[in-house]
Amino acid sequence: MPATVDQIFVICKHWLLGFAPAGVQPIFSALLSVVPILVVFPLLFAITTVLERKGLGRIQNRYGPNRVGPCGFFQPIADGIKSLTKEDVVPATADRVAHFLAPLLLVAAAFLAYAVLPIGRNMVVANLNAGVLFFFAVGSMVELAVFMAGWASRSKYSLLGAMRAIAQMISYEVPLVLASVVVIMAAGSLSTVAIVNAQVGYTGIWPHWFVFTPWGFAGFVLFMIAATAESNRSPFDLPEGESEIIAGYYIEYSGFKFALFFLGEYLGMFATSGMAITLFLGGWAAPFSFLTWIPSYVWFFAKLLTLIAGFIWIRGTLPRLRMDQLMSFAWKFMLPMTLLNIFAAGVWHFMPAGYARWLACIALVVAPFLLLGRGLQQEKKSGIRSYRFAE
């Protein structure tokens, strides 16, 4: 029985596929896989926006939205109606074509990334043998969309925001990919399905997730930091820093295009969170061996919501970084940490299993963390500014 519930969507798909004539079956199959993703994740976006606003409100000792519908949960519907009925303003000097395409490209790129995410057992749109590579390749399309938006708007704020976004996203893409390399090394495959399968087993009741190894934990933390920067979320929200450049690259967008940017951004965040789950948190696998009767997709979405809650928590806590802090953090801390983490993963692989392996790998992760952290903190010390000519 649990197996049937677990596979209910796969069974449904095959049942529906039986009605299609043989000629159109491949297209029909693709549609049946894609449409649920196109429905579920925007819905998740709608739920997340209201939960985020309520959560941030509580963090700031407010109520948050509580007017539309029960407890304010119909707020996204009101927001959607508002953005649909708003006037779509395009600046007179804007490049109309690029200006129009940028939000579409952003959303398309964000959706493409879901193709390789295993949402449940046997539930993946495309099991590519280079799935992780595909994910990061598609993820870098977001940068193109962002720069298109910034450039096509022909506005100073837009361009500044786009330049900041490009600088930030390229800088953090390096640690993002390098942090996931450890998992590829351990699993021996670029396929997301194979990576999840490598984490499905249990020792006693404990799962074999990569996050429960020293290099996996470090990799997970580094991946999540880089993912926060990739999705332009606080504290890395310089590209749209509201107090400085108002909304950055999408300042010249209004109405539904603006909503599309928001959607794209959140979809990107969900996709990278989903990737973090796939790589480090065992994908759809249950956290304890006695909980395997709960369907796999439930676990995936439970983990996804947990990570989203983490994102919201971080957003409610940290102030925005400065550009130089952002860059020095990427290149002086994240990059060396990820490189050393790869080394730690290699050591883990070649040492015989036992306490010595744990100690060596923990030392390899903690020592550079402490040293690099000290280096970063020493740099922060700045004295009182002195003026040479003013007395």
Added chain:
Amino acid sequence: MLGEGILKGLAETARNFLGSYVSKDRLTTVQFPEERLPHIEAARSFPFLVYDGEDWQQGMRCVSCLICEKECPPKCIFIEKSKDKKPDATGKPQFYPVVFNIDVSVCMSCQICVEVCPFDAIKMDVEFELSTNDRFGGLLWDKERLAKSNAYYGKIHPTEAAAVDAQLAEERAKLEAKAKLAAEAKTATVATPPAQPLRETSETTEGSGA
């Protein structure tokens, strides 16, 4: 150690998050239309015209001296002075405003009209829910809309209104005493010239162009 401060901050925000569900005192939000804070006495929004007694037309204190109209920095007041005189609340014949308009979309709530008014006829209101779907007519308030009783003034600004009432009562008493004295003098000796008029109505002189 790097990250220590971040963890501290996360703990603080988590405490806020959970605490806001446990203790109501943490939430400073006032759920506005249902809940309201008691209004602040020193608050002010837009001016209104004070009238004494029950009838707003008869009891209006404004004598149409046009000082507020001239002093108003954004020029939001428009007054048309009457040709005739009508008895005011005390029964004394006075000029009155035929038209008294304030455009509240122009008014900047500076209270200068209140400060220059020699008759305590214009005061600041505390009403702030003034939305209207008619942005021209709905924001141009006429005499009737502006007129509010002295009792209302006493309710919204108790301290200030008490002082104004005391001062007005004192002035009125003084005037009455003077009038009484004058009347007594009149009846006592017919030969002596009549006493000075109580209030010299300054003759309106054309501004010397030179």
